[in-house]
Amino acid sequence: MVDMPAQNPQRIVLPPHRERARRPRIVRLREWARRNLFNSRAGTFLTIITAAILALIIYGVVYFVFVDANWRVITENRWLLFAGGYPMDQEWRLWFSVMFVFLLIGLTYGTWASLGRRDHLFIVLASGFAILLLAHGGAAIWSTIWYLIAVGLLYAGYAITIRMPREAGPGRTLQQRSVAGLLIAALPIVLIVLLAFGGARPRELEGFVLNLVLAPVGIVGGLIIAIPLALGRASRMRAISWTCTTYIEVVRGAPLLGWLFVALFILDDVIGGELIVRAMVVLAVFTAAYMAEYIRGALQALPHGQSEAAHAVGLNQFQSMQLIVMPQALRISIPPMVGQAISIWKDTTLVTVILPLRELKGNADSAIAQFEFTPDRIEAYVFVAVVFWVVAFIMSRISQRVEGSLGIGER
Amino acid sequence: MTTETEATPTRDLESMEDIIIAENVDKWFGDFQALDNISMRIKEHEIVVVLGPSGSGKSTFIRCLNRLEEHDAGRIVIDGIEMNDDVRNLNAIRSEVGMVFQQFNLFPHLSVMNNITLGPRKVRRMPKLDADALAMQLLERVGIPEQAEKYPAQLSGGQQQRVAIARALAMQPKIMLFDEPTSALDPEMIKEVLDVMQELARSGMTMIVVTHEMGFAREVADRLIFFDEGSLVEEGTPQHFFENPQEDRTKLFLSQIL
Numbered sequence: 190m191v192d193m194p195a196q197n198p199q200r201i202v203l204p205p206h207r208e209r210a211r212r213p214r215i216v217r218l219r220e221w222a223r224r225n226l227f228n229s230r231a232g233t234f235l236t237i238i239t240a241a242i243l244a245l246i247i248y249g250v251v252y253f254v255f256v257d258a259n260w261r262v263i264t265e266n267r268w269l270l271f272a273g274g275y276p277m278d279q280e281w282r283l284w285f286s287v288m289f290v291f292l293l294i295g296l297t298y299g300t301w302a303s304l305g306r307r308d309h310l311f312i313v314l315a316s317g318f319a320i321l322l323l324a325h326g327g328a329a330i331w332s333t334i335w336y337l338i339a340v341g342l343l344y345a346g347y348a349i350t351i352r353m354p355r356e357a358g359p360g361r362t363l364q365q366r367s368v369a370g371l372l373i374a375a376l377p378i379v380l381i382v383l384l385a386f387g388g389a390r391p392r393e394l395e396g397f398v399l400n401l402v403l404a405p406v407g408i409v410g411g412l413i414i415a416i417p418l419a420l421g422r423a424s425r426m427r428a429i430s431w432t433c434t435t436y437i438e439v440v441r442g443a444p445l446l447g448w449l450f451v452a453l454f455i456l457d458d459v460i461g462g463e464l465i466v467r468a469m470v471v472l473a474v475f476t477a478a479y480m481a482e483y484i485r486g487a488l489q490a491l492p493h494g495q496s497e498a499a500h501a502v503g504l505n506q507f508q509s510m511q512l513i514v515m516p517q518a519l520r521i522s523i524p525p526m527v528g529q530a531i532s533i534w535k536d537t538t539l540v541t542v543i544l545p546l547r548e549l550k551g552n553a554d555s556a557i558a559q560f561e562f563t564p565d566r567i568e569a570y571v572f573v574a575v576v577f578w579v580v581a582f583i584m585s586r587i588s589q590r591v592e593g594s595l596g597i598g599e600r
Numbered sequence: 601m602t603t604e605t606e607a608t609p610t611r612d613l614e615s616m617e618d619i620i621i622a623e624n625v626d627k628w629f630g631d632f633q634a635l636d637n638i639s640m641r642i643k644e645h646e647i648v649v650v651l652g653p654s655g656s657g658k659s660t661f662i663r664c665l666n667r668l669e670e671h672d673a674g675r676i677v678i679d680g681i682e683m684n685d686d687v688r689n690l691n692a693i694r695s696e697v698g699m700v701f702q703q704f705n706l707f708p709h710l711s712v713m714n715n716i717t718l719g720p721r722k723v724r725r726m727p728k729l730d731a732d733a734l735a736m737q738l739l740e741r742v743g744i745p746e747q748a749e750k751y752p753a754q755l756s757g758g759q760q761q762r763v764a765i766a767r768a769l770a771m772q773p774k775i776m777l778f779d780e781p782t783s784a785l786d787p788e789m790i791k792e793v794l795d796v797m798q799e800l801a802r803s804g805m806t807m808i809v810v811t812h813e814m815g816f817a818r819e820v821a822d823r824l825i826f827f828d829e830g831s832l833v834e835e836g837t838p839q840h841f842f843e844n845p846q847e848d849r850t851k852l853f854l855s856q857i858l
């Protein structure tokens with residue numbers, strides 16, 4: 190054993206790497222535990238307390254999952270939970286979409302990344318969980334088989350693409366372009382399979398399937414709107430930049446639920462159409478405002494020299510944006526974008542919240558029709574919206590002041 | 601520092617055409633005048649080194665020559681093309697004028713190869729194979745053919761600047777602008793970049809170089825130009841500058857820098 194200079198944590202002297210690696214695993218483990226868990230009296234105390242609390246939680250969870258809980262609620266209402274009102278005889282459309290998406294995941298990983306041990310473990314665990322859910326009731330065998338085929342497609346797509354050469358060349362370019370093309374086309378394809386040619390009507394999208402459709406529509410639609418929006422806000426032409434700024438500030442001024450109410454009540458009177466479709470538009474429009482701000486931040490973080498160098502080699506404004514500035518800005522804004530995507534994924538539940546109000550609204554409309562304030566209905570919504578917006582706008586202004594005084598956002 | 605060349609007297613620039621003409625150029629940033637009535641003519645194949653203290657307008661001037669800055673008054677004519685709001689003129693000028701920056705400004709998301717081939721492929725519509733061949737040729741010329749598939753961040757500063765030179769050369773420009781190309785480099789890398797620039801000068805390129813490398817100025821330049829506070833204070837041969845400067849401001853500057 191090396192003796193640990195534990196009393197003086199500033200000067201932990203590690204033996205050379207080789208030497209450490211050669212010692213048996215158990216010794217290394219013990220050393221690690223000493224260093225990280227029991228490095229001082231307070232540390233040891235905290236470790237023991239944490240371990241005790243963890244043990245209690247794990248015991249509670251395990252007991253609940255395997256003893257206390259009655260999972261038949263889930264297994265027997267599988268279809269209701271997952272697909273809601275989706276027509277059962279169109280089940281193949283759901284499975285087709287799942288298989289297509291799984292295949293795409295495999296192709297994407299095979300082309301740009303690789304599956305490590307952890308990824309395989311995750312797939313196996315997730316599949317175990319999925320099969321546990323699927324393997325009940327009448328169509329259990331078939332559901333399980335469809336699911337296994339989907340996983341098989343994931344690995345097939347992966348196996349094919351991972352074998353292709355990664356070195357730059359015409360073959361590689363073709364491969365990247367094809368997979369990227371499929372990724373771009375994926376959402377429209379899935380929507381068509383689910384909804385078009387005798388598929389479900391939008392209002393029949395329910396349950397988990399609804400969230401799975403809404404979130405990508407919001408994210409992809411949002412991104413598509415966000416890019417021109419960010420460029421517009423950064424534009425030197427006042428009319429354009431003010432228009433985009435207004436869009437962003439107004440949308441960010443109210444909570445998503447507020448905008449969904451707008452979709453439910455106000456847009457219904459104005460443009461009509463199915464509520465779900467209107468909700469999709471709202472999600473995209475809402476997400477775009479946030480994403481545009483992340484992209485704008487990234488545009489400001491990018492050194493000015495990049496677009497200057499692009500112009501110096503002769504690229505025009507559009508090419509400089511498309512080939513030099515945007516690829517880098519999008520890369521910088523990936524972390525906050527992922528955060529936004531996750532939050533939109535969770536917020537799609539809000540759509541489920543307003544769905545029942547469809548019927549309510551129908552009743553309310555006729556009920557309100559008898560009251561004297563009917564014509565002022567919109568005014569009430571507008572008033573609430575304005576109050577919300579003002580508060581949010583103040584917050585946004587304050588954040589801009591803080592940004593300004595920190596020197597962010599200036600070149 | 602550099603080798604034999606005694607460029608100045610052996611070259612016959614008199615018979616050459618003026619490739620850059622600047623007449624009474626002014627440039628304002630808000631109400632600060634960065635360039636004040638600058639006039640100069642530069643001949644084809646001429647090597648001009650621009651000197652001056654910090655903030656004197658050296659960068660602003662050469663950036664006006666490919667319109668990274670727009671001049672507010674006066675005329676600039678590059679190889680017979682008038683610099684004005686006409687986009688076609690601008691595109692024509694930009695593909696004749698290459699530029700190398702102090703901070704290299706390579707495109708970090710593209711490989712060395714793609715950094716170099718981007719301009720030829722997108723602007724000149726050169727087929728990929730031709731562009732790749734051209735890029736390899738240029739990388740040989742700047743001495744780093746083995747770095748073709750790397751990304752800028754994987755290269756040393758000197759190597760990055762040499763890629764930047766290759767990138768500018770790939771557009772086959774007639775004129776090269778250098779804005780303090782060695783100022784961001786560690787001392788041991790300065791020479792490799794200066795050597796490439798010297799080779800370029802010998803090959804007949806027209807060059808305007810902002811630099812504090814007096815060895816380079818002395819040996820390679822046909823003419824030195826001294827800027828101060830946005831004005832062109834003095835110009836002449838290296839000999840004139842280093843042995844017999846006329847203006848007090850020039851003397852002061854040279855005494856500080858030499």
Ligand SMILES: Nc1ncnc2c1ncn2[C@@H]1O[C@H](COP(=O)(O)OP(=O)(O)OP(=O)(O)O)[C@@H](O)[C@H]1O
Pocket residue numbers: 629632634652653654655656657658659660661
């Ligand atoms: N975009 C700009 N906005 C406002 N002022 C500017 C801008 N660019 C340059 N200036 C000012 O113009 C003057 C000339 O700048 P320039 O960069 O041309 O100097 P320089 O001679 O290249 O100096 P250095 O040796 O430090 O690079 C400086 O006072 C600078 O502050």
Ligand SMILES: [Mg+2]
Pocket residue numbers: 658659660779780
């Ligand atoms: Mg400068």
